[in-house]
Amino acid sequence: AQKITQTQPGMFVQEKEAVTLDCTYDTSDPSYGLFWYKQPSSGEMIFLIYQGSYDQQNATEGRYSLNFQKARKSANLVISASQLGDSAMYFCAMRGQGGSEKLVFGKGMKLTVNP
């Protein structure tokens, strides 16, 4: 079974600064995918970035990048140049290699960007 741990309940960052959101995971599957989602107060889960366990390079999507350390089983999200609109809940999730494997989410963490 997969497990996602997000230990930071909340973080504050100044606008235009970079911030790292931590995520560690546990799985026995040799192949898996890691995802980050953003959930603003409106409630919709917005897909941000994906990292495959065998991808050679760390994933990047615009201001989002994933610091993937496979040996440490960590998949931290880095947001560069924070914006006020980045204030939201952030969830790390993973899915194993089986076709019916569930997407398992962490508890999330709240990011607040201050002007």
Added chain:
Amino acid sequence: EAGVAQSPRYKIIEKRQSVAFWCNPISGHATLYWYQQILGQGPKLLIQFQNNGVVDDSQLPKDRFSAERLKGVDSTLKIQPAKLEDSAVYLCASSLDLALAFRETQYFGPGTRLLVL
């Protein structure tokens, strides 16, 4: 491209009443998911459909929850009778094809906020 649509956005009911939620996935997406998100937690999968067949409903409380996707497109999730602990956000998601397995990105709708009094 239109995203995942859900209705209603909000629902307040009393315990022991019934309620139904509707979801229309992204056009062409074969796989549809229903999640329950209790306040302060991440979403938990309730049921997963591939076209109109159930792939995984192991975490669906089948004594009170039911879901269907009769024509392989939109889906309905029902709770009957509702309990206080069912108060949560119910999220619907869809993905292109289960065959892509762990690489498949799920796209979520805005959710339905349910309050059971």
